[in-house]
Amino acid sequence: MSGNDLGEFLRVHRSRLRPGDVGLTSYGKRRVVGLRREEVAVLAGMNSDYYARLEQGREHSPSSQVVEAIGRALRMDDQAREHLFRLAGATPDGRDKPEETVSGPLRQLIDAQSAAAFVLNPAKDFIAANARAEQLFSPFAAVDNLARMTFLDPAARAFFARWDDFAESVVAGLRHAAGLDPDYPRLRDLVRELGEESVDFAALWSSHAVHGKTLDAIELVHPDTGPLPVVSQSFDVRGAPGQILVVYQPKTHI
Known part of the structure; x- marks a missing residue:
C-alpha cells in the first residue's frame, strides 16, 4: 500500500468521469483525463485549494461531511463511498479483528x-x-x-x-x-x-x-x-x- 492511498483513490475516480457525466460543460482542449481538481471541488462545494491538498496528501482528517460531499461529486457507489470513508480515517474505532479459526x-x-x-x-x-x-x-x-x-x-x-x-x-x-x-x-x-x-x-x-x-x-x-x-x-x-x-x-x- 502506498503512503497516499486516499489521494490515489480520488485521482482514479476523478479520471473516470467526464464533464458531461456530472452536468458540466467542457470548453476547449483539456490537458487532463477526466475531471479537473477544481471541478471536483465545485461539485463538492468546497475550496479548490483544500481539495488539491487533500488529494496530494497534504491535508489530513477531513470531516465526514467533506468525505460525503466528495463521494457524491465523484458519483461513487455505496461500496466505493464506504472505502473512501475508511481511507479518510472516518471509520468507527474498535472494529473487531478477524477470527482465524472456525467454530x-x-x-x-x-x-x-x-x-x-x-x-x-x-x-x-x-x-x-x-x-x-x-x-x-x-x-x-x-x-x-x-x-x-x-x-x-x-x-x-x-x-x-x-x-x-x-x-x-x-x-x-x-x-x-x-x-x-x-x-x-x-x-x-x-x-x-x-x-x-x-x-x-x-x-x-x-x-x-x-x-x-x-x-x-x-x-x-x-x-x-x-x-x-x-x-x-x-x-x-x-x-x-x-x-x-x-x-x-x-x-x-x-
Missing part, C-alpha cells in the same frame, strides 16, 4: 455440504475447507490463500476460464477488506508480497476497484473433469468477524 458448528455445516465449501478470512486465507473443496482445488500446489493461488500459481490461468475477471474480483475484494481494516497485518503483508511478485496484481491493485461479497457465475476447468460452471455464493459468518463462507455450487444444481 465447531460451522465446521459441521461445511462438511455437510454436497458442494465445495470453504471459509476465507479478509486476506483470502483458507481457514477451513470441506473435502469437495480440497478436491476441486487439487490442481494447485497448495490450497492456502486464494489470492496467492490466483496470481502466483501457474495452474490458475487454466483453472479459471475467465482468469482476468476472477483476478480482478479477488483484488477488488482485498481492496474492500483493506479499507475496512487497513492495519490488519496479514492483509498488509499479502499485498506487499503479491505487489512484489506479480506484475498483474500490482496493476490491478493500482486501479483501486473495490467491492465486497458477490454472487457470480464462475467458469472453472478441472484437469480431471473438464469445464465446470459454478455459482459462487458468499455469506458473512455471524459471530466471527471477517470470515466469509463461500460455496461453489455447480450450475446444474441451481
Whole structure:
C-alpha cells in the first residue's frame, strides 16, 4: 500500500468521469483525463485549494461531511463511498479483528455440504475447507490463500476460464477488506508480497476497484473433469468477524 492511498483513490475516480457525466460543460482542449481538481471541488462545494491538498496528501482528517460531499461529486457507489470513508480515517474505532479459526458448528455445516465449501478470512486465507473443496482445488500446489493461488500459481490461468475477471474480483475484494481494516497485518503483508511478485496484481491493485461479497457465475476447468460452471455464493459468518463462507455450487444444481 502506498503512503497516499486516499489521494490515489480520488485521482482514479476523478479520471473516470467526464464533464458531461456530472452536468458540466467542457470548453476547449483539456490537458487532463477526466475531471479537473477544481471541478471536483465545485461539485463538492468546497475550496479548490483544500481539495488539491487533500488529494496530494497534504491535508489530513477531513470531516465526514467533506468525505460525503466528495463521494457524491465523484458519483461513487455505496461500496466505493464506504472505502473512501475508511481511507479518510472516518471509520468507527474498535472494529473487531478477524477470527482465524472456525467454530465447531460451522465446521459441521461445511462438511455437510454436497458442494465445495470453504471459509476465507479478509486476506483470502483458507481457514477451513470441506473435502469437495480440497478436491476441486487439487490442481494447485497448495490450497492456502486464494489470492496467492490466483496470481502466483501457474495452474490458475487454466483453472479459471475467465482468469482476468476472477483476478480482478479477488483484488477488488482485498481492496474492500483493506479499507475496512487497513492495519490488519496479514492483509498488509499479502499485498506487499503479491505487489512484489506479480506484475498483474500490482496493476490491478493500482486501479483501486473495490467491492465486497458477490454472487457470480464462475467458469472453472478441472484437469480431471473438464469445464465446470459454478455459482459462487458468499455469506458473512455471524459471530466471527471477517470470515466469509463461500460455496461453489455447480450450475446444474441451481
